[in-house]
Amino acid sequence: MTELLKxxxxxxxxxxxxHDYQINCGNCRLxxxxxxxxxxxxxxEQLEEIIQRSRPxxxxxxxxxxxxxxxxxxxxxxxxVKAYAITDNGQEQVTxxxxxxxxxxxxxxxxxxxxxxxxxxxxxAVCEIxxxxxxxxxxxxxxxQRHFFQLMSQEIAEDQQLLTLLSxxxxxxxxxxxMLSISARNKRRKLSAANFRLPMSRTDIGNYLGLTVETxxxxxxxxxxxxxxxxxxxxINIIDAELLxxxxxxxxxx
Amino acid sequence: MTELLKxxxxxxxxxxxxHDYQINCGNCRLxxxxxxxxxxxxxxEQLEEIIQRSRPxxxxxxxxxxxxxxxxxxxxxxxxVKAYAITDNGQEQVTxxxxxxxxxxxxxxxxxxxxxxxxxxxxxAVCEIxxxxxxxxxxxxxxxQRHFFQLMSQEIAEDQQLLTLLSxxxxxxxxxxxMLSISARNKRRKLSAANFRLPMSRTDIGNYLGLTVETxxxxxxxxxxxxxxxxxxxxINIIDAELLxxxxxxxxxx
DNA sequence: CGCCTGGTTGAGAATCATCAACATCTGTGG
DNA sequence: CCACAGATGTTGATGATTCTCAACCAGGCG
Numbered sequence: 001m002t003e004l005l006k007x008x009x010x011x012x013x014x015x016x017x018x019h020d021y022q023i024n025c026g027n028c029r030l031x032x033x034x035x036x037x038x039x040x041x042x043x044x045e046q047l048e049e050i051i052q053r054s055r056p057x058x059x060x061x062x063x064x065x066x067x068x069x070x071x072x073x074x075x076x077x078x079x080x081v082k083a084y085a086i087t088d089n090g091q092e093q094v095t096x097x098x099x100x101x102x103x104x105x106x107x108x109x110x111x112x113x114x115x116x117x118x119x120x121x122x123x124x125a126v127c128e129i130x131x132x133x134x135x136x137x138x139x140x141x142x143x144x145q146r147h148f149f150q151l152m153s154q155e156i157a158e159d160q161q162l163l164t165l166l167s168x169x170x171x172x173x174x175x176x177x178x179m180l181s182i183s184a185r186n187k188r189r190k191l192s193a194a195n196f197r198l199p200m201s202r203t204d205i206g207n208y209l210g211l212t213v214e215t216x217x218x219x220x221x222x223x224x225x226x227x228x229x230x231x232x233x234x235x236i237n238i239i240d241a242e243l244l245x246x247x248x249x250x251x252x253x254x
Numbered sequence: 255m256t257e258l259l260k261x262x263x264x265x266x267x268x269x270x271x272x273h274d275y276q277i278n279c280g281n282c283r284l285x286x287x288x289x290x291x292x293x294x295x296x297x298x299e300q301l302e303e304i305i306q307r308s309r310p311x312x313x314x315x316x317x318x319x320x321x322x323x324x325x326x327x328x329x330x331x332x333x334x335v336k337a338y339a340i341t342d343n344g345q346e347q348v349t350x351x352x353x354x355x356x357x358x359x360x361x362x363x364x365x366x367x368x369x370x371x372x373x374x375x376x377x378x379a380v381c382e383i384x385x386x387x388x389x390x391x392x393x394x395x396x397x398x399q400r401h402f403f404q405l406m407s408q409e410i411a412e413d414q415q416l417l418t419l420l421s422x423x424x425x426x427x428x429x430x431x432x433m434l435s436i437s438a439r440n441k442r443r444k445l446s447a448a449n450f451r452l453p454m455s456r457t458d459i460g461n462y463l464g465l466t467v468e469t470x471x472x473x474x475x476x477x478x479x480x481x482x483x484x485x486x487x488x489x490i491n492i493i494d495a496e497l498l499x500x501x502x503x504x505x506x507x508x
Numbered sequence: 509c510g511c512c513t514g515g516t517t518g519a520g521a522a523t524c525a526t527c528a529a530c531a532t533c534t535g536t537g538g
Numbered sequence: 539c540c541a542c543a544g545a546t547g548t549t550g551a552t553g554a555t556t557c558t559c560a561a562c563c564a565g566g567c568g
Contacts (some may be wrong), residue, residue, distance in 0.1 A: 089505065107407060167347060
């Protein structure tokens with residue numbers, strides 16, 4: 001319990017230093033994630049010029065809304081964002097969680113309007129990248145064009161993995177996989193892979209994974225009972241990562 | 255029964271005329287689907303030059319295989335193709351069905367190797383588009399670049415719709431939605447929206463929709479009993495499209 | 509302090525998976 | 539052209555996982 005509070009402090013500190021308005025792509029700690037390409041200094045400067053950094057968004061504020069005219073894609077700089085779509089028959093589907101360094105909004109390009117809405121799950125800062133300018137710039141910078149093709153391709157590949165998760169895996173496997181995913185993304189940002197705070201509600205987790213709140217809650221409780229991880233509200237502490245992995249890939253019959 | 259045979263002939267005829275080797279993008283009946291952009295004549299010619307058209311593939315032949323080095327994206331010219339991925343723990347997941355005019359293989363761009371395999375579900379012809387050349391050409395033709403961004407964005411948006419389907423909808427809704435999707439894609443190709451032959455097996459349908467073969471079979475039988483559609487092996491005849499839609503969106507409690 | 513949202517836990521119900529038998533279709537070789 | 543074998547599809551009976559409904563608990567905020 002007291003252990004968990006410590007890890008929470010670490011995260012909170014991480015936040016504060018990210019809310020730095022002076023940041024640019026060149027010095028951004030996230031650029032190896034957000035722009036994992038060999039853009040040279042001059043090229044980064046050109047990209048720099050089209051990117052807009054606004055004030056941090058408050059929890060609940062929207063980056064964009066479904067059916068609004070598409071204009072920009074967004075890179076998360078700090079905090080976290082969820083994307084969700086409302087279907088014709090009015091049900092909400094969470095389509096993704098986005099952490100610092102990750103890019104969202106690309107589903108709007110096809111129809112020139114956003115296919116989903118995006119809102120901050122906590123205080124968050126984002127870089128807004130106007131897509132028309134990005135297109136122009138990509139005409140001149142082949143590596144930038146290639147990078148964006150890759151980003152979109154990655155989103156496709158990840159969605160397809162998620163399809164498999166929803167289509168073939170049990171509640172245990174889905175929850176375990178999400179925990180591992182968040183852990184891995186934390187690690188990539190040089191944060192703890194074992195301790196983290198979930199920014200989203202149980203309802204959002206369930207919605208994303210195609211499960212009810214109750215099932216998510218039960219699964220997490222069971223994981224705790226089994227000693228796989230500890231749960232204290234939104235604080236997660238992965239105790240036995242190996243076991244969690246074996247649950248996720250189904251080799252561990254829970 | 256005899257009625258159905260007739261519709262089958264129509265499809266078969268459609269096939270034959272598509273297996274035309276002389277075809278090019280300019281005269282391709284599918285170009286409004288495959289390239290729904292304002293490429294001018296000269297631009298189409300340039301695209302033309304990089305596209306490769308090989309002999310038709312036999313049923314079961316692969317366009318590409320998972321983990322192979324990524325090289326090209328493919329447009330289906332005739333027949334149909336399924337994409338599927340094998341997960342770490344060895345289970346197969348069908349990630350998509352592709353019909354004439356549709357483009358696949360874009361999941362390979364991110365990691366420079368294909369994230370899935372693709373095989374012909376029946377005799378099929380495809381256009382192979384080497385991606386490095388496409389990238390170069392996109393540098394010079396802004397509308398082509400834009401088109402490919404749109405294509406990939408569309409794939410993302412469609413995958414996310416599929417996520418919703420798997421995550422929130424019943425077996426009935428999933429099957430109904432797939433039938434409507436195939437119907438709509440048929441219609442787009444100026445073929446019958448009501449009568450068509452499913453190129454894929456029940457197993458593939460179930461795999462794609464996250465259901466077992468038995469469930470797919472039962473659902474189709476029930477639909478037939480309810481007078482929504484008629485099923486004769488792979489021949490589908492949509493009898494009450496309105497009812498089918500209401501089943502798909504959940505407003506019809508079957 | 510108490511309300512309200514969000515989370516947990518329990519009991520019963522429903523959907524879909526599993527297992528099993530049977531039917532039908534396809535294509536191959538006699 | 540027919541017969542047979544293997545693959546594919548259908549149908550039924552049973553069972554497991556997850557959902558639904560309901561009660562309860564905890565924490566945050568006016």
